[in-house]
Amino acid sequence: MKNLRMKAARAALDLSQQQLADAVGVSRQTINAIEKGDYNPTIKLCVAICRCLGKTLDELFWED
Amino acid sequence: MDHYHIGVFFGLTAGLLAGIAFIMFLFKKKVLDMHFDERQERARGKAFQYGFFTLLIAAYAYGVSDMLLGRWCDVLTGVTLCIALAICVFAVTCILKDAYLSLREKPRTIMTFFALLSIVNLGLGVMYHISPGLTENGVLTFRAVNPIMGAAVLVILIVYIVNYLLRPRDEESE
Numbered sequence: 001m002k003n004l005r006m007k008a009a010r011a012a013l014d015l016s017q018q019q020l021a022d023a024v025g026v027s028r029q030t031i032n033a034i035e036k037g038d039y040n041p042t043i044k045l046c047v048a049i050c051r052c053l054g055k056t057l058d059e060l061f062w063e064d
Numbered sequence: 065m066d067h068y069h070i071g072v073f074f075g076l077t078a079g080l081l082a083g084i085a086f087i088m089f090l091f092k093k094k095v096l097d098m099h100f101d102e103r104q105e106r107a108r109g110k111a112f113q114y115g116f117f118t119l120l121i122a123a124y125a126y127g128v129s130d131m132l133l134g135r136w137c138d139v140l141t142g143v144t145l146c147i148a149l150a151i152c153v154f155a156v157t158c159i160l161k162d163a164y165l166s167l168r169e170k171p172r173t174i175m176t177f178f179a180l181l182s183i184v185n186l187g188l189g190v191m192y193h194i195s196p197g198l199t200e201n202g203v204l205t206f207r208a209v210n211p212i213m214g215a216a217v218l219v220i221l222i223v224y225i226v227n228y229l230l231r232p233r234d235e236e237s238e
Contacts, residue, residue, distance in 0.1 A: 025101065025167070026102070026103070026167070027101055027103070027104060027167055029162035030102075030103040030104070033103060039103050041102070042102055044102075045101075
């Protein structure tokens with residue numbers, strides 16, 4: 001399932017996929033795969049992304 | 065073992081050591097790097113699995129072909145062929161999953177290096193073909209190792225370039 005909340009949070013901060021990828025230490029393709037729902041990140045990466053985007057794990061990754 | 069084969073053994077060993085030293089030098093100069101992110105690590109693990117099974121199947125197929133057809137290549141050439149095939153499967157799988165180059169490697173530098181490696185090895189193959197030595201009595205000799213590796217590197221290079229060209233330019237549209 002696509003992670004539109006993460007994409008929206010990134011866009012709200014005016015960050016490109018590459019900028020977010022550099023900030024959390026992964027490749028741009030990995031950020032792209034997470035947003036598209038093609039890859040399930042580990043909790044460690046989820047936390048790094050949340051910290052970078054100023055969101056909580058629930059806000060970005062919890063599925064209702 | 066006669067003098068010729070002793071010479072071949074030391075030549076191959078020296079070549080292998082020089083190759084290892086060169087690769088270590090590239091690592092030291094940060095041209096090559098092994099820092100992958102978690103998605104890449106996982107994709108490479110899967111690619112390694114495919115490469116490993118390709119190696120098993122290729123080795124078995126080579127053994128069977130040798131038994132059924134008789135000697136058609138030197139053992140070293142046969143083994144190199146199997147390894148080259150496994151490397152190609154590993155590399156192509158990695159490339160298709162965007163997990164071939166690490167986070168710090170520069171694609172242009174690596175691909176230029178691959179192009180040179182391919183040209184040198186294929187050039188040696190052509191040279192051996194012109195001054196007979198690639199085959200002896202219909203058997204592919206150990207000299208075929210160079211063009212085989214050159215062809216393998218060329219395949220990786222072509223797949224990388226085609227994959228790069230076919231990838232959407234706009235990151236958001238991927």
